[in-house]
Amino acid sequence: MFILIPESRERVWGTPRLHAYSGDQNINQIGSVYSASGIEGIDCKIVGSYQSLNEIIQIDPERFGLREGDVYPLIISFTACDKNLSIQVHPTDEYARIHESMPYGKSEAWYFITPPEEGWIYAEQTSKEKESILTAVDDKRVSDVLQEYPIQQYDLVYIPSGTIHALTKGALVYEIQQATDITYRFYDYDRLDKDGKKRELHVEKAIETLKLEQKVEKDSFDIGQTVEKREFTIQHFSATDFLSNPAKIASVATILSGELYIGDQPCAMGQSIVLLPEESIEITGCAEVVLATPHIYW
Structure with missing residues (x-):
């Protein structure tokens, strides 16, 4: 058994509401509190030890039921936003292997502790053609081709890799994701980073890995389920x-x-x-x- 020390990350869309979830009190706009992660750049320390999760796994991966060279394959976080996140997609398994040299892509699920203010997130697209999505991105009207997917408190939404989506203002979720921490942004509202530059988009990779036929899945997730x-x-x-x-x-x-x-x-x-x-x-x-x-x- 190992108790982990969460790591907080500041984001342009973040919120102080994550202070309640062991978030760093010195960061006001926390986007995610990484409760369990063992990847490069987000590797949680262990309570009472100088070592991190990935460091102890690499010493003896079999002890964790893993294979030599594996990182822990899940990332657990609390994510919340006071502004909409970017319109984005994560790589499929096939795309991650070919283009990112990763063993798998990034599917994820959100459990809504607090639902979004407007009662919906962006998930899936209304257009059946990739070309029309690219045109909407170029014209800065990408929301016109996206579905507003209804959300209530305590919904669980599973987002398979290759599905277009975005968390929206007001939401606070328990997030589980695969440990390929790669996001391709279609659109980001022309927001600036801390250096005053527009945040990077990845439209070519995003459209290549997008799977138009995929759907998100909504489940109940009550205590006992x-x-x-x-x-x-x-x-x-x-x-x-x-x-x-x-x-x-x-x-x-x-x-x-x-x-x-x-x-x-x-x-x-x-x-x-x-x-x-x-x-x-x-x-x-x-x-x-x-x-x-x-x-x-x-």
């Missing part, structure tokens, strides 16, 4: 007395609300605990938890 997708399984429950991982691969238990203690070590909202394969630990306190288990399919 389990949702299984190709890339991961997530379980939503109230944790008391024990935290257990029945899988043969390390899983991540993340606190959505409440507080747990492992011995005398508190674990607060926004924090994650990595449970080794078939590991069970005693806890005190009570918390709403999501347990995420990766699937090794590639």
Whole structure:
């Protein structure tokens, strides 16, 4: 078992609302609090250790149910926005392998703790032609060819890689994604970065990996429910007395609300605990938890 220290990242669309989820109090516009991540550039440290998640995995990957050279294949975060995110798409498995030298692409899911202000996100397109999407991007009217996908509090939305989408103003989500942390932006409202330059777009790659036929999937995800997708399984429950991982691969238990203690070590909202394969630990306190288990399919 390893308790992780979350890492916060500032974003132009970020919000102070993520301070409540173990966000860095020195950052006002937090876009994401990375609760569990072991990739280069976002590698969570371990409580009580000088080592990071990826460092301990590389020492003995079999201990985590992984293969030599693997990074932990999931990233867990709390993401929130006070402005719309860019219109974007993530690479498919095939595209990631060919163009990014990654073993898999990036599918993800959002559990809406707070829904967007307007009651919808951008997901999927109304146009059936890539050319019309490119024309809309050039004319800065990309919203005309996108679907406004209705969202309510506590919806779970799965976004397969290659699907156009964007989180919209007001939303706060528990986010699970594959560890290929690559985003291709179609459109970003001409926003400027901290250096005063327009943020980079990746229209050519975005249109190449876009799969027009794909659909997002909406599920309920109440306490007591389990949702299984190709890339991961997530379980939503109230944790008391024990935290257990029945899988043969390390899983991540993340606190959505409440507080747990492992011995005398508190674990607060926004924090994650990595449970080794078939590991069970005693806890005190009570918390709403999501347990995420990766699937090794590639």
